[in-house]
Amino acid sequence: MRDEIIGQDYQDSKAIAGYDDGVTPFCDGTTDAVAYQERMRQADVERGFVDSAWKDTIVGRMRYFEGDGSVNFYGYPLAVRKRMDEIRALPRAKRGESENVEQSRHASAKRARKNVRLRCQEIQADRLLTLTYRENMQDIERLKADFKAFMRAMKRAGMYHYVAVPEPQKRGAWHIHVAVHGRLVYNLVRAVWRRVVGLDEQGRPNGNVDVRNPKTGGKWKRHALAAYIAKYVTKEFDAHELNKKRYWSSKGIVVPEPVTYFVQDSNDMHAVIVDAMKAAMEVCPAYEIQAYVSDGGRYFFVGASPSVN
Numbered sequence: 001m002r003d004e005i006i007g008q009d010y011q012d013s014k015a016i017a018g019y020d021d022g023v024t025p026f027c028d029g030t031t032d033a034v035a036y037q038e039r040m041r042q043a044d045v046e047r048g049f050v051d052s053a054w055k056d057t058i059v060g061r062m063r064y065f066e067g068d069g070s071v072n073f074y075g076y077p078l079a080v081r082k083r084m085d086e087i088r089a090l091p092r093a094k095r096g097e098s099e100n101v102e103q104s105r106h107a108s109a110k111r112a113r114k115n116v117r118l119r120c121q122e123i124q125a126d127r128l129l130t131l132t133y134r135e136n137m138q139d140i141e142r143l144k145a146d147f148k149a150f151m152r153a154m155k156r157a158g159m160y161h162y163v164a165v166p167e168p169q170k171r172g173a174w175h176i177h178v179a180v181h182g183r184l185v186y187n188l189v190r191a192v193w194r195r196v197v198g199l200d201e202q203g204r205p206n207g208n209v210d211v212r213n214p215k216t217g218g219k220w221k222r223h224a225l226a227a228y229i230a231k232y233v234t235k236e237f238d239a240h241e242l243n244k245k246r247y248w249s250s251k252g253i254v255v256p257e258p259v260t261y262f263v264q265d266s267n268d269m270h271a272v273i274v275d276a277m278k279a280a281m282e283v284c285p286a287y288e289i290q291a292y293v294s295d296g297g298r299y300f301f302v303g304a305s306p307s308v309n
Contacts (some may be wrong), residue, residue: 025034056271057265068124070222070305071283072258073276075269077298112246113233114162118255120226121305123161125179128212128225132175134200140166143174144195147248153192157307161182164248165232179229186211223290223303269297280304 057078064071131150137143143166151162165180190209197207233246266272273293282288283304290303 020269026233031275056267057263058267058269058303060272061258062261063256065119065121065124065305068222068306068308069283070099070121070124070303071280072121073280073300074258075272085246107193108234113230115255116165116233116247117230117250119163119249120179120309121222122236122253122255123163123179123250124181124223125163125229126186126222127182128229129178129180129184130175130210130212131178132207132208132210133173133197134204136171136173136207137172138168138172138173143176146250147176149196150193151250154189157185157188157192161202161250161253163229163250163253164280165229165246166248166280167232169256177232178227184211185251218227222305227290269300273300273302275284276300276302303307 058075059073059078060073062071062073131147145163151159159180162178162180164176166174166176168174186209189211193207193209194205197205200206264272273291277286277289277291280302281304284306288304290301293302295302
C-alpha cells in the first residue's frame with residue numbers, strides 16, 4: 001500500500017512540475033528553476049508532506065583550513081546534490097562554443113567568486129591593496145603586464161601569496177584589488193607600483209596604492225575580507241570576456257577539500273543549522289560568525305574563523 005501511495009505521489013509531482021511529458025527540467029536554458037522550485041514547494045504543502053520525516057536526506061559538509069583554524073559548514077538536501085551531479089554529467093559544449101552565452105557568463109562568474117573566496121581563506125588574507133592608475137588606462141593586457149612586474153618585485157620583498165581581482169572604474173580605467181596576508185611596508189609597496197607604471201605626461205606618479213588594514217579595534221573577519229574581494233568577480237562581469245580568467249592568484253595555494261560530516265534522514269534543516277552554529281562558536285564568538293540560509297531553508301552556509309589581531 002505504501003509503495004502504491006508513494007508511486008502515485010511521484011506521478012503527481014511529475015505532473016505538477018510540468019515534466020510528465022518526458023521532458024526533464026533544467027536540461028535546457030529556458031526553464032525557470034526558481035519557478036520550478038516554487039511549484040514543487042506548493043505541491044509539498046498541498047500534499048501534506050512539509051513535515052514528513054522521510055521526505056529528504058540532509059547532507060552536511062565541512063571544509064577546514066589548517067592555517068588558522070577557519071571552518072566552513074554547509075548543508076543541503078541529498079536530492080539537490082544528486083541533481084547537481086546529473087547536471088554536471090550532461091555533455092558540455094567545447095570551450096568558447098556555448099550557445100547560451102549569458103548563462104555561461106553567470107556560471108563562470110559564480111565559479112570564480114567561489115575560488116577567490118576559498119583562496120583568500122587559505123592564504124589567511126588580512127590586508128587588501130588596491131592598485132590604481134592616474135591616467136584612464138583601459139588596456140587589460142597592460143594591466144596584466146604591470147601587475148606581473150609588480151609581483152616579481154614584491155616577491156623579492158617577501159610577499160609570496162596573493163589573490164587579485166581586476167575591476168574597471170566608472171570612467172573605464174582598470175584597477176586591481178589584491179588580498180594578501182601579513183603586514184607590509186606600504187611606502188615600499190607604493191614605490192614599487194609607481195616604478196612599474198612610471199610617470200604621466202605632467203611628470204607625476206602615474207599610479208597609487210590604497211591599503212585597507214583590519215578595521216578599527218585591530219580585528220577583521222577573514223570570511224568578511226574573502227567575501228568582500230570575491231564580490232568584485234561578479235560586480236562587472238560584462239567587462240570580462242567569456243573564457244578569460246576573472247582573477248589571478250599565486251602558485252602553490254592548495255584549497256582543502258570538503259568532507260561529509262553527517263548524513264541523516266530528516267527535513268529538519270533548522271536543527272542541522274543549529275548544530276553547525278554550535279560547532280562554529282567553538283572557533284569564534286557568535287557575533288563574528290558569517291551565516292547564510294537560502295530562501296525556503298534548502299541550503300545553508302556557516303563560516304567561522306579566529307579574529308585577526
